[in-house]
Amino acid sequence: MAVTTSSTTPRRTRLAEVTPANLRRRYLRDRVMIGLLVLATLVVLIPLLVIVWYVVSNGIQAVLEPTFWTSDLGSPARALGGRDTGLGHTVLGTLVVDGLALLIAVPIGIGAGIMLSEYPDHPLNPALRILNDTLNGMPAILKGLLAFALIVKPMGTFSGLSGGVALAFVMLPIVARATEGVLRIIPWSIREAGLALGLPRWRVVLNTVLPAARVGVVTGVLIAFARAAGEAAPLLFTAFGNNFFSSAPLRYLTGPVDTLPARLYSLAISPYREWHAMGWGAGVVLLGFVIVTFVVSRLATRQRHQADM
Amino acid sequence: MERANATTRPDTPSPPRPTDAGQGEVRAAVASEAKARLVTEGISVHYGATLGVRDVSLTFRDKTVTALIGPSGCGKTTFLRSLNRMHDLSRGVKVTGRAVLDGTDIYASGVDPVTIRRRIGMVFQKPTPFPTMSIYDNVVAGLKLVGIRDRRLLDEVAERSLRQAALWDEVKDRLKAPAAGISGGQQQRLSIARALAVEADVLLMDEPTSSLDPQSTMRIEELIHQLKDDVTIIIVTHNMQQAARVSDYTAFFYEGNLIEVSDTNTMFTNPREQRTNDYITGRFG
Numbered sequence: 001m002a003v004t005t006s007s008t009t010p011r012r013t014r015l016a017e018v019t020p021a022n023l024r025r026r027y028l029r030d031r032v033m034i035g036l037l038v039l040a041t042l043v044v045l046i047p048l049l050v051i052v053w054y055v056v057s058n059g060i061q062a063v064l065e066p067t068f069w070t071s072d073l074g075s076p077a078r079a080l081g082g083r084d085t086g087l088g089h090t091v092l093g094t095l096v097v098d099g100l101a102l103l104i105a106v107p108i109g110i111g112a113g114i115m116l117s118e119y120p121d122h123p124l125n126p127a128l129r130i131l132n133d134t135l136n137g138m139p140a141i142l143k144g145l146l147a148f149a150l151i152v153k154p155m156g157t158f159s160g161l162s163g164g165v166a167l168a169f170v171m172l173p174i175v176a177r178a179t180e181g182v183l184r185i186i187p188w189s190i191r192e193a194g195l196a197l198g199l200p201r202w203r204v205v206l207n208t209v210l211p212a213a214r215v216g217v218v219t220g221v222l223i224a225f226a227r228a229a230g231e232a233a234p235l236l237f238t239a240f241g242n243n244f245f246s247s248a249p250l251r252y253l254t255g256p257v258d259t260l261p262a263r264l265y266s267l268a269i270s271p272y273r274e275w276h277a278m279g280w281g282a283g284v285v286l287l288g289f290v291i292v293t294f295v296v297s298r299l300a301t302r303q304r305h306q307a308d309m
Numbered sequence: 310m311e312r313a314n315a316t317t318r319p320d321t322p323s324p325p326r327p328t329d330a331g332q333g334e335v336r337a338a339v340a341s342e343a344k345a346r347l348v349t350e351g352i353s354v355h356y357g358a359t360l361g362v363r364d365v366s367l368t369f370r371d372k373t374v375t376a377l378i379g380p381s382g383c384g385k386t387t388f389l390r391s392l393n394r395m396h397d398l399s400r401g402v403k404v405t406g407r408a409v410l411d412g413t414d415i416y417a418s419g420v421d422p423v424t425i426r427r428r429i430g431m432v433f434q435k436p437t438p439f440p441t442m443s444i445y446d447n448v449v450a451g452l453k454l455v456g457i458r459d460r461r462l463l464d465e466v467a468e469r470s471l472r473q474a475a476l477w478d479e480v481k482d483r484l485k486a487p488a489a490g491i492s493g494g495q496q497q498r499l500s501i502a503r504a505l506a507v508e509a510d511v512l513l514m515d516e517p518t519s520s521l522d523p524q525s526t527m528r529i530e531e532l533i534h535q536l537k538d539d540v541t542i543i544i545v546t547h548n549m550q551q552a553a554r555v556s557d558y559t560a561f562f563y564e565g566n567l568i569e570v571s572d573t574n575t576m577f578t579n580p581r582e583q584r585t586n587d588y589i590t591g592r593f594g
Contacts, residue, residue: 121400193437193500196393197451198427198507207454211441 062281093257100164113179144234163239178220379562430504436496494525
């Protein structure tokens, strides 16, 4: 019986006989897949590089003009008459408005993210989640309207303050969601270790969980910042725009101020070639602004303790 | 030798614990004169509708090591985590019964789990150094983060705790180095030092060597022997040789029940229960 069984079993195909052809096919497939990935990378990179090149090549000349940085815009007559004109006031206004947006949105957004991730049982959690997602999906121009209603109306004037608040509304939900996301991937054991030391919950979150997540949090803030820094819509009826340096430093907060995205738009639709050139310059500055912010914060939060993490 | 030490401590009264129905004979097996540090009375842990640990009453004596053994899923870790209220953080987990630490039920209303956890430290399966902190900051984290700023005190505590954890000589020259950069075994000893720094009286260890190599395991076991002079240790382990090596008492858990507890020697040479015998001889689990 045993003999018949073994004689009827088909001879096993030896692995060595099929491997060479099979191996060649596998290598080929590997190359094709890598090729596709490289292609996808190029599709992502090329538009970016084209935009950067196009903006820089058109705007670099305006930016290299010292008066671009030291003068304000004034009337078109200045540009047409070859007198000093520039976007110094716009750069200042942008720094004020964007800086204010960061100051508001980062602490509140991180706080909301901590709430979302660390206190899932808190009664306010579901409401926060819904509101945050709604805010995230809301068109930016409506956030401008909100800031208009909250600040411009009561103050009776357009202001850098209201512009900063409007951009903070843009940043907030992104920061909160990003913070929640990175906190969630920090191992639970870190929290338990902290709690087992007899530390209160908020201490554990603030001093052990959040630092461990800091690179991810910073990335989230940067994405939010880049997004907000490029928004023109929420600034139209908040920061409003201004052709001149403000008369006093405080006026950048309490009065109408210029911002790069909004100014870029108004220069681009103006009928003057000289202003078009400055509009490109505004584009270069905006790009540089975001890139510099990225690089600086990356360097500042670079993983010092790489090791086992 | 340690066992003799525990049983002949002269200045401690005999255990005042009454025996409960069901666990009476189990408790009677523990012949010890050492003072009871932590006593559980009918601890049960519910996961929703299921019972993870059923009615466990155990006495942990001062300056002794108790090993909790049993097959995976037997409830030994669940029980361990009920001893410093770690279950408070898990949704749907309910603990009933009492766990009395020096006369105070840690589950009584008004007892702050934060203060309890300062007295009952915990070391986990995987080393858990705080990844962004230095070795020094890890050790004193439990003090620094509650507002203790006195530099000299912190330095003192750091050195004492690291010496206690047998780590001082290896790290004294790089206290400011990132804690994530030392080896797994060193990280585990760092976790122990950190728990000791807040002057915990009881140390819960949840399979503290299961992620370590034999060399590091040996160091941790030696350390447990030394630490016994200062603290009460309760250790969950999968490794029966380890239980035999480090503990004075051993408790065997099976399917959420405490089956048997006795001094370790008796447990491994002459267990009363058939199931215990089957488990320690490797017939199941």
